[in-house]
Structures are given as structure tokens and as C-alpha cells.
Amino acid sequence: MEEIRIECPDIFDYEQCLAYLKRDENEVLFDIVDDKIYRAIKIDDIKLLLSISYERHYLIVEILNDISISPENTERLVNFIEEWFDFSADLSLFYQYGRKNEILEPLINELYGLRLIRIPDFFEAISWGIIGQQINLTFAYQLKKRLVESYGEKMTFENKSYYIHPTVDVISKITVKELMDLKFSRRKAEYLIDVAKIIHSQMLTKDMLLNMEDKVEIEKTLVNIRGIGPWAAHYVMMRSIGVKNAFPIGDVGLQNALKAILNLEQKPSKEQMIALNKGWEMWSSYATFYIWRAPYIKK
DNA sequence: AACCAGGTACCTA
DNA sequence: TAGGTACATGGT
Known part of the structure; x- marks a missing residue:
């Protein structure tokens, strides 16, 4: 069986990423059993069934359906996984910037190593x-x-x-x-x-x-x-x-999370949202992703 | 039983 | 440009 090892970036917490991926029982595009992710994908018209697990700073990717793939397709597969987990982002920069913000600072501590899970397709x-x-x-x-x-x-x-x-x-x-x-x-x-x-x-x-x-x-x-x-x-x-400073300002989930964090009577207005966004402007996408997770952090 | 959900297009004035 | 409304259905 083919096994591919992908080195993880310095700042990476597999468990945090898994927690996000596990957020809904009805997810159909992958399955998680015992900290192992199972997912079917298509690369260059070849259907692959993958399992992904984590071991000492590497993602271990196995191709379960007994197919061997070309070096080019192996590279495509690695690219897909690295994109899915947003390996190219330098989280140290986000953290350095975000720690100066009173909303993000506690979230960075709680969610340290969480990457913005992408949708490559x-x-x-x-x-x-x-x-x-x-x-x-x-x-x-x-x-x-x-x-x-x-x-x-x-x-x-x-x-x-x-x-x-x-x-x-x-x-x-x-x-x-x-x-x-x-x-x-x-x-x-x-x-x-x-x-x-x-x-x-x-x-x-x-x-x-x-x-x-x-x-x-x-x-x-x-x-x-x-x-x-x-x-x-x-x-x-x-x-x-992969835009770093996207900000879905009308997002009700984001608004409700901010309302809870800031103890507001009502959801923040558009103007308040714009003002809050100034606090993390270059990293709005990561800020949004982390704030989305805020309601799920267990005390 | 209303009202709100990870909004948007379309209509009216 | 601004303000109101339908939309399908599930959860609270």
C-alpha cells in the first residue's frame, strides 16, 4: 500500500483541525474514525480513497484502494492535502499580529495550531x-x-x-x-x-x-x-x-459569536463589524475562522 | 407558535 | 439609493 508522508508546518495542531472537521454528523465528504480521516478524491480522473492520520509532525496519507499513482499525481495529491489544511500560511505572523487584539488573543491561546480548513474544489x-x-x-x-x-x-x-x-x-x-x-x-x-x-x-x-x-x-x-x-x-x-483578508461581514454566525464574546445586547451592526475588522484587517480570514470556533471552545 | 438560521435577488418609490 | 419581501425547512 502506498504511503505518503507530508511534513507539517511548525505551528500545527492536528487535534484542533480534527475538532473543526468533526463539527457536523451529516458531513458526507469525509469520515473520521479514531482520529483518522477517510476521504475519496479524484486526481487526474483517478479515484482514490485516502486515509489521513498524524504522527510526530507528519501527516500520513495512505491510498486504500490498491492503486499506485505516478509521481506527478502524487505531487497533485500532496498539493491537495497541503491546500486543504492551509499549510502555506505563516501562522506566526497571524499570531504576532492577532495577540495585540483583545478578541483574538484568548482565541489564539485556545485554538493554537488550528489552520483555516480550506475547500480546494x-x-x-x-x-x-x-x-x-x-x-x-x-x-x-x-x-x-x-x-x-x-x-x-x-x-x-x-x-x-x-x-x-x-x-x-x-x-x-x-x-x-x-x-x-x-x-x-x-x-x-x-x-x-x-x-x-x-x-x-x-x-x-x-x-x-x-x-x-x-x-x-x-x-x-x-x-x-x-x-x-x-x-x-x-x-x-x-x-x-486563499485570500487572507476576506471578511464575510453579513455572516450571522460571526455576528452572534462576536455578540457573545463582547457581551453585547444585540448583534453588532454593520458599522461595528467594520470597526472590529480594523483590529485584524490583514488577517480577516483567519480572524473570522477563529471567531467561528469561539462558541465551541469548552471552558 | 413565532422567530431565527453561516443571504440574495427582486420589486417599489 | 433605500427599504421591504419571498424563499424551504429545521431548531428552539
């Missing part, structure tokens, strides 16, 4: 951004589960099923009614299928956004698409594009 990130709009996370996970199980590719290993997120190729060809049958609202069904068509036609690609210098330009490009507003644009920028 661009369409998966947009899909999740559209699904998550306005509804509670429980329902959002249910919708995603139905979408993935209906239209994603399935792998079976030792009597368990693993799914790969549906491709734009598949989703661009389905109907609004099919998604409404999965309890998507008509609007969300339209948004998702339309975005799939746009990406499928290459009018929008992840590379296109990665090559843009300016955050504002990326945001404008995303917001221009029906179904992606300011919140979803920033969400995709932080989770998939």
Missing part, C-alpha cells in the same frame, strides 16, 4: 456558499448530503460508502425541479445550476481568480454571478481562493 466551495445562505447549518448539511449522494461519485470500501462532490459537468445538466425535490428552494436550485454552467463553460475558473492581484477584483467577479452576494463572495475567497 472551487465548485464545492461555491456550492456550499450557496447552500449555506440564510438557513441553519443543520439544514445546510442535509441539503449538501442529498446533493452529494444524488449526484456525486461513490466509492465503496469495506462496506462503507465514500462520496466525491458532484462536478459542474453533472450539475450543469440537471433540472431545477430535481434539486427542489431535494428541498432546495427554487432560487438556490437555479443559482447552483447556473453557476455550474458558467464554470463548465470556462467563463469562470479558480485559476482566473487566483491570478487576480486585487481582492476587490475577485470580489467583483464573484458578486457579478447571480446567487453570489457579498457574503458568499468573501466566503469563497477565504475558503477556496
Whole structure:
């Protein structure tokens, strides 16, 4: 069996990352058993079933479905994992900056080593951004589960099923009614299928956004698409594009977490959010990710 | 039983 | 430009 070892960055806590990944029972794109992550992915059209575990500062990646892959594909696989766990970020810089902020300082201590878990698959990130709009996370996970199980590719290993997120190729060809049958609202069904068509036609690609210098330009490009507003644009920028200073200002979860941390009577206003963001501006994405975790820190 | 969920597009004035 | 509303459904 192939085994790949990936060295972790200095500041890295596998348990913190796992805790985030475990946040919902209905997650379908990976499974966690005994601190080992199981996930199906597709690389260069080859389906792989991976297990990922941690051992003395290395991630150990095993390919369970008895396939040997080329050196190029091994590199692609390593890139995927490193992107998923955001290994390229220099957390020492975030911490140095964030410790000066009274909201972030305790979070950095509690969550030390947590990395911003990314969504490398661009369409998966947009899909999740559209699904998550306005509804509670429980329902959002249910919708995603139905979408993935209906239209994603399935792998079976030792009597368990693993799914790969549906491709734009598949989703661009389905109907609004099919998604409404999965309890998507008509609007969300339209948004998702339309975005799939746009990406499928290459009018929008992840590379296109990665090559843009300016955050504002990326945001404008995303917001221009029906179904992606300011919140979803920033969400995709932080989770998939790797923008360091994205800030989903309208995010209710973020607002409620800040309300609790600051002991406010009401959720912070847009103006308050903008003011708070000044305290971590260069690192808004990480600040957001850490604040999202705040309600789950056990005292 | 209302009201709120990791919002957005669309309508009116 | 600003303000109001529908949207599908689950949790509290």
C-alpha cells in the first residue's frame, strides 16, 4: 500500500483541525474514525480513497484502494492535502499580529495550531456558499448530503460508502425541479445550476481568480454571478481562493459569536463589524475562522 | 407558535 | 439609493 508522508508546518495542531472537521454528523465528504480521516478524491480522473492520520509532525496519507499513482499525481495529491489544511500560511505572523487584539488573543491561546480548513474544489466551495445562505447549518448539511449522494461519485470500501462532490459537468445538466425535490428552494436550485454552467463553460475558473492581484477584483467577479452576494463572495475567497483578508461581514454566525464574546445586547451592526475588522484587517480570514470556533471552545 | 438560521435577488418609490 | 419581501425547512 502506498504511503505518503507530508511534513507539517511548525505551528500545527492536528487535534484542533480534527475538532473543526468533526463539527457536523451529516458531513458526507469525509469520515473520521479514531482520529483518522477517510476521504475519496479524484486526481487526474483517478479515484482514490485516502486515509489521513498524524504522527510526530507528519501527516500520513495512505491510498486504500490498491492503486499506485505516478509521481506527478502524487505531487497533485500532496498539493491537495497541503491546500486543504492551509499549510502555506505563516501562522506566526497571524499570531504576532492577532495577540495585540483583545478578541483574538484568548482565541489564539485556545485554538493554537488550528489552520483555516480550506475547500480546494472551487465548485464545492461555491456550492456550499450557496447552500449555506440564510438557513441553519443543520439544514445546510442535509441539503449538501442529498446533493452529494444524488449526484456525486461513490466509492465503496469495506462496506462503507465514500462520496466525491458532484462536478459542474453533472450539475450543469440537471433540472431545477430535481434539486427542489431535494428541498432546495427554487432560487438556490437555479443559482447552483447556473453557476455550474458558467464554470463548465470556462467563463469562470479558480485559476482566473487566483491570478487576480486585487481582492476587490475577485470580489467583483464573484458578486457579478447571480446567487453570489457579498457574503458568499468573501466566503469563497477565504475558503477556496486563499485570500487572507476576506471578511464575510453579513455572516450571522460571526455576528452572534462576536455578540457573545463582547457581551453585547444585540448583534453588532454593520458599522461595528467594520470597526472590529480594523483590529485584524490583514488577517480577516483567519480572524473570522477563529471567531467561528469561539462558541465551541469548552471552558 | 413565532422567530431565527453561516443571504440574495427582486420589486417599489 | 433605500427599504421591504419571498424563499424551504429545521431548531428552539
